[in-house]
Amino acid sequence: MSRGPSVAVIGGGIAGLVCANRLAQLGISNVVVFDTGRHGPGGRCSSRHVNISGRLQTFDHSAQYFTVSDSRFAKVVSYLDRKGAIKIWHGKLGTLKRGKFTEDKNLTQAFIGKTGMEDIPKCLAETLNVKQGTWAGNVVWEGTAGKWNVDRHGMFDYLVIAHNGKCADKLMSNAGAAAVHKLTQVRFSDRLNPKDKRMHLCSIWALLVCFPKSLELKFEGAHVFDDEDISWLANNTAKLSNGHQSPQQECWTVFSTRQFGTKHKCSQENIPPGVEREVKSRLLEGVRRVIGVTCLPEPIYTRVQLWGAAVPLNVLQGGEECVFDGRCNVGICGDWLTSPCIQGAAVSGLALAEKIHKHATGENKSSTSILPEFKAADGEVIGAFPTNSQMVFHKT
Ligand SMILES: Cc1cc2nc3c(=O)[nH]c(=O)nc-3n(C[C@H](O)[C@H](O)[C@H](O)COP(=O)(O)OP(=O)(O)OC[C@H]3O[C@@H](n4cnc5c(N)ncnc54)[C@H](O)[C@@H]3O)c2cc1C
Incomplete structure (x- = not known):
């Protein structure tokens, strides 16, 4: 049975895992996800376990909860719910100002992993081929063969960059996909300089x-x-x-x-x-x-x-939700392309899977626009997630 073209996904955070799952749903199951995480995939959606005086305690040390306002993401959430990986956080959530707590009454549903946020990537990785603790350090587009050479892991028809920052910048610097590399250049700061056209x-x-x-x-x-x-x-x-x-x-x-x-x-x-x-x-x-x-x-x-x-602090402009360069079969997904939160990362992964599928089936050979134009991300809070989302999720 054909498993479709081969795809290497570099990064096993929410974006990479959702992208790989959607590819499999679309009939492209020859997908390998490479992730550096030693204890499990998840990137910025993970938990830490610590033995404190004989008790095993779990800390969610990155993403804390997520909300749903996108109908495509709601399907992913529905799957996570069916698999028993998530639950609703019923505790009081809100804001704290000068020692005074105000409950956020607009927050319709805050989802969390059932035993910690790491349950979410664990569940998404269950049916995938994930190479854990694996750093992809070198990728090269072999134009004549029309394939990506990924370190010692072999040749792939498509490459997905599902991470950002210095790692993505370094990985793409000699990859032979200049337009994509340009996007991955990064600046570290706590405020935006709109003249600086980098992430x-x-x-x-x-x-x-x-x-x-x-x-x-x-x-x-x-x-x-x-x-x-x-x-x-x-x-x-x-x-x-x-x-x-x-x-x-x-x-x-x-x-x-x-x-x-x-x-x-x-x-x-x-x-x-x-x-x-x-x-x-x-x-x-x-x-x-x-x-x-x-x-x-x-x-x-x-x-x-x-x-x-x-x-x-900024996301790519243009509303495409992912980037795809059909000239050399490479795409990028991640929170920085949509909205810096779990939902944003997932939506970007879904969008890229669709692009690759359409390209592979010849339905659409075009690339997304890959101009490095960024706009400020919405919201100031960590994750900048839509806390007053109007969508209420229903069990299916
Ligand atoms: C402190 C903090 C709190 C947050 N709180 C929330 C919150 O409450 N709610 C919310 O919705 N969002 C929150 N966010 C944002 C949310 O965590 C991210 O938007 C989302 O997890 C990003 O997913 P991603 O897949 O795009 O990237 P990542 O999670 O960063 O995944 C990228 C993965 O790629 C791997 N990788 C990188 N380079 C390589 C390589 N060369 N080879 C192999 N693997 C590689 C990384 O190890 C990582 O696992 C928070 C983020 C932080 C940091």
Whole structure:
């Protein structure tokens, strides 16, 4: 049975995994997903497990929840729901200003992974050929053969770049697809320079912290809008516990503002101990300040992590949702092409799968426009997701 043309997907985040699944649905099942993640795919939608005094705790250390406002994405969500990978976060979510919490009554449905956000990529990867812990370092378009040579992994008819930032830039620099390479050039900053026609990515610090007792706050997740250092905090224990909380441990995920990310930027793989100490103490102090208490219980676990290429501040203009160059069978998908959130990444992956399918079947041989024109992404919050989405998802 024909499995269609072969496709190499470089990046096993939401965009790459959704793209590979949609390709399979369309009859192109000869797809290999390469992902660097050692513990599992997912990229910026993942969880960290830590043994704290004999208890295994889960922290969602990147994406916190997602919303649905796109009907194509709703089908993906429906699949995740049928597979039991997601649930609705029923805890109180809202905003925190000067110690005062206001519930977001417009937030119709906030979805989370059933036992952590990593359940989402795990479920999407179930039926795919994913090469885990695999770094694709070199790709070359062999024009005469009309194929992509991917490292030592062989030749593929199509190449999908499903990641962004420096990695994509480096990967494409000698690939023989100049127009696509131009798009992957990146600038790291916390604010947009509209004259600079590159993708802008910001950096965010995450603090994972476990307290020996409950902070007894009346919310489970809050966007913080008026603090220099803190942009989000969430009670992982309550979020993932289904109401069965351990009174001895309460685990929180805290995100910095992007300005804080720029100010304390360093190599994310090699954080100098001095920076780690300072970031930890400033973020803990920030938590104390934004929840409006005089002191916090002494944490029994803390860890800071830098998301160096956290979220795009701008997205590609033109509304195409993905980029495809039919002259050399290469496409790009990811949140930076649509909207910097789970839904945005998924929609981009879906759009690229359709493009490749149409190209492979000869239905449409054209490329998408690949001018490096960016516009500011909507919203200021992490993920810039549509929290007041009008679409209410129904079980199918
Ligand atoms: C701190 C933080 C909080 C967020 N919170 C939310 C939220 O609450 N809600 C929401 O909707 N969105 C949120 N987002 C945004 C959301 O996580 C992203 O928009 C989405 O996950 C992006 O998916 P992606 O597939 O485009 O990219 P990624 O998730 O970045 O996936 C790219 C993958 O490619 C891999 N890769 C890179 N280079 C190579 C290579 N050379 N070879 C092989 N593999 C490679 C990477 O390891 C990664 O796994 C948050 C992001 C961050 C950083």
